Amino acid sequence: MAVGATTGALLWxxxxxxxxxxxxAQRAQxxxxxxxxxxxxxIAAASAAATSGFTEHMAAGSLDLLYVERDDDKAAxxxxxxxxxxxxxxxxxxxxxxxxxxxxxxxxxAASGRQAPPSxxxxxxxxxxxxxxxxxxxxxxxxxxxxxxxxxxxxxxxxLQSLIYPRTPCEAHRCLQMFVRLPGxxxxxxxxxxxxxxxxxxxxxxx
Amino acid sequence: MRPLLALxxxxxxxxxxxxxxxxxxxCGEPYRIDRTLPDGARWTMCWEMRNIEGLTLTxxxxxxxxxxxxxxxxxxxxxxxxxxxxSGEPRYEDIGALGAAAxxxxxxxxPGGERPDQYVCVTTRPRGHAYFKDEPYASAQGxxxxxxxxxxxxxxxxxxxxxxxxxxxxxxxxxxxxxLADFTTTPAYGWPIGVGRHHFEESHSHNIFWRLDFDIxxxxxxxxxxxxxxxxxxxxxxxxRTALTRETAAVYRPMRWWRxxxxxxxxxxxxxxxxxxxxxxxxxxxxxxxxxxxxxDLYVTNYRACERLASENPTPRxxxxxxxxxxxxxxxxxxxxxxxxxxxxxxxxxxDPMPTHWQGFHITPRDVTxxxxxx
Ligand SMILES: [Cu+2]
Numbered sequence: 398m399a400v401g402a403t404t405g406a407l408l409w410x411x412x413x414x415x416x417x418x419x420x421x422a423q424r425a426q427x428x429x430x431x432x433x434x435x436x437x438x439x440i441a442a443a444s445a446a447a448t449s450g451f452t453e454h455m456a457a458g459s460l461d462l463l464y465v466e467r468d469d470d471k472a473a474x475x476x477x478x479x480x481x482x483x484x485x486x487x488x489x490x491x492x493x494x495x496x497x498x499x500x501x502x503x504x505x506x507a508a509s510g511r512q513a514p515p516s517x518x519x520x521x522x523x524x525x526x527x528x529x530x531x532x533x534x535x536x537x538x539x540x541x542x543x544x545x546x547x548x549x550x551x552x553x554x555x556x557l558q559s560l561i562y563p564r565t566p567c568e569a570h571r572c573l574q575m576f577v578r579l580p581g582x583x584x585x586x587x588x589x590x591x592x593x594x595x596x597x598x599x600x601x602x603x604x
Numbered sequence: 605m606r607p608l609l610a611l612x613x614x615x616x617x618x619x620x621x622x623x624x625x626x627x628x629x630x631c632g633e634p635y636r637i638d639r640t641l642p643d644g645a646r647w648t649m650c651w652e653m654r655n656i657e658g659l660t661l662t663x664x665x666x667x668x669x670x671x672x673x674x675x676x677x678x679x680x681x682x683x684x685x686x687x688x689x690x691s692g693e694p695r696y697e698d699i700g701a702l703g704a705a706a707x708x709x710x711x712x713x714x715p716g717g718e719r720p721d722q723y724v725c726v727t728t729r730p731r732g733h734a735y736f737k738d739e740p741y742a743s744a745q746g747x748x749x750x751x752x753x754x755x756x757x758x759x760x761x762x763x764x765x766x767x768x769x770x771x772x773x774x775x776x777x778x779x780x781x782x783x784l785a786d787f788t789t790t791p792a793y794g795w796p797i798g799v800g801r802h803h804f805e806e807s808h809s810h811n812i813f814w815r816l817d818f819d820i821x822x823x824x825x826x827x828x829x830x831x832x833x834x835x836x837x838x839x840x841x842x843x844x845r846t847a848l849t850r851e852t853a854a855v856y857r858p859m860r861w862w863r864x865x866x867x868x869x870x871x872x873x874x875x876x877x878x879x880x881x882x883x884x885x886x887x888x889x890x891x892x893x894x895x896x897x898x899x900x901d902l903y904v905t906n907y908r909a910c911e912r913l914a915s916e917n918p919t920p921r922x923x924x925x926x927x928x929x930x931x932x933x934x935x936x937x938x939x940x941x942x943x944x945x946x947x948x949x950x951x952x953x954x955x956d957p958m959p960t961h962w963q964g965f966h967i968t969p970r971d972v973t974x975x976x977x978x979x
Contacts, residue, residue: 427632429632430630430631430632430635431630431631432629432630432631432635432650432662432663433631433632433635433650433652434635434652434653434654464655464701464703465655466654466655466656467652467654468909469660469662469679469909470909471678471679471817471823471907471909472909473909481918489920490918490920491920492918492919492920506910506919506920506921506922507920507921508920508921511918511919511920511924512916512918513656513918514655514656514699514700514701514702514918515700515701516701516704517701517704558700558705558756558757558758559700560696560697560698560700560757560758561697561700561916563697563916564695574694574696576758576759582783582956584759584783584786588694588785588787602693604692604693604694
């Protein structure tokens with residue numbers, strides 16, 4: 398599977414977490430009320446506005462949009478979205494607030510050493526790193542083949558889920574602690590490794 | 605002009621109290637929940653599946669039977685699930701992106717209810733005796749409106765549930781089910797499961813935090829008070845009220861509870877409307893100094909939009925955990941963070957699929973109605 402930023406950067410709304418199906422279609426048909434979640438159109442508009450100026454970094458894979466959350470600040474008078482971005486080259490979390498009426502960025506906050514939960518695109522990248530690891534990759538493929546009775550098709554077949562791992566050696570880097578459920582319900586033992594998305598490699602934990 | 609005049613006349617005859625307008629949720633279908641329970645009490649609110657917090661309920665309002673609507677919560681959601689294992693490692697913070705971890709619910713997962721979206725269940729559930737007395741005979745059954753979602757986080761399935769009672773109670777709780785992590789440890793840190801004494805499954809805690817932004821009929825006027833009843837080994841119990849006027853990290857003790865009160869909102873008896881918080885069901889986990897957010901059972905903070913999670917807060921240029929949100933500010937618009945911990949010492953019964961273990965707390969109306977809310 399191509400998990401590269403080239404596909405991700407162009408297909409707003411596809412790499413982002415959002416629901417498809419009848420509910421999404423229903424949502425799309427009417428203008429949102431003030432207390433409604435973001436519509437797919439609003440998510441797309443906020444994504445485009447929030448990533449303006451970052452296109453090259455995104456294409457190079459050094460920065461990515463994680464997801465877009467509705468800004469629920471009760472002091473806000475207009476409908477707004479918060480786009481979460483991560484800059485892997487400088488290890489900075491960036492949150493850009495977009496006014497959905499004007500599609501303009503109205504606020505930006507950034508900080509190093511601060512993490513937001515992993516995105517689904519990041520989990521896909523972690524699966525690719527895991528399979529590419531010279532020591533662990535073959536073991537994962539072997540465990541998958543044994544459990545499934547057939548070879549692993551793509552990294553996406555691992556359905557990898559993750560949590561942020563914020564402690565040593567990942568205080569400064571963005572690291573994902575991974576969970577992989579094999580076909581049949583058994584879990585891969587991934588408790589002592591993390592995917593370091595800043596360094597683009599798998600690291601072992603010492604404990 | 606005639607129809608307009610008629611409309612004006614109609615409005616004049618049935619005045620809508622100002623509060624009713626303020627408590628009407630500003631969301632449309634399928635996000636609006638509006639349920640009148642069998643006894644006549646009504647709850648209205650909006651739901652949203654947020655990327656980070658998952659199921660979030662906003663603009664929660666309660667209308668007692670024959671009463672007027674009162675706004676209770678501006679926003680309510682989970683704020684962290686910390687899972688430290690007893691040997692010291694691993695230590696998970698289970699609020700990843702909960703929205704993406706939501707599990708599609710089947711009809712049988714939502715008994716007697718509706719799924720406004722495949723990830724949310726809205727149903728009504730009997731709660732047993734509302735009251736019962738023999739002379740003169742009086743008996744009734746109570747019901748809860750229940751809103752819940754399920755999330756797959758690693759091995760565990762978490763059921764995030766909110767029960768809204770016909771007496772105005774709110775019971776947030778989380779059920780942990782799914783599978784054990786299967787971590788093998790030494791006898792000091794675990795319990796033998798499986799045949800004999802070979803596999804010691806590691807004990808661990810599920811330390812769950814909820815964020816509750818109370819707005820009793822709007823954001824102004826809300827105060828938090830702590831109540832203690834002194835006197836141990838004596839015949840008397842004396843009530844002591846402590847107004848938490850500044851941000852506070854509070855520790856639970858027997859006979860201690862808190863309430864969020866608005867002295868500007870009164871019931872028919874002239875008493876201030878409030879909701880009481882009972883957090884007596886926690887194992888009170890206390891982590892190392894690097895995890896100070898685990899060092900209290902209830903936090904009161906002044907509202908700040910950037911303060912969203914109890915730890916690993918995802919907002920840049922904002923404090924990163926609830927213990928640091930408590931920094932001496934005067935509380936003008938309280939947000940209450942409730943920490944309920946469960947120490948999971950694994951049993952043979954926890955084999956796959958692990959039976960659900962529940963943890964939560966109780967929010968009870970105090971002087972919202974001036975009499976039994978069922979009458
Ligand atoms: Cu457990």
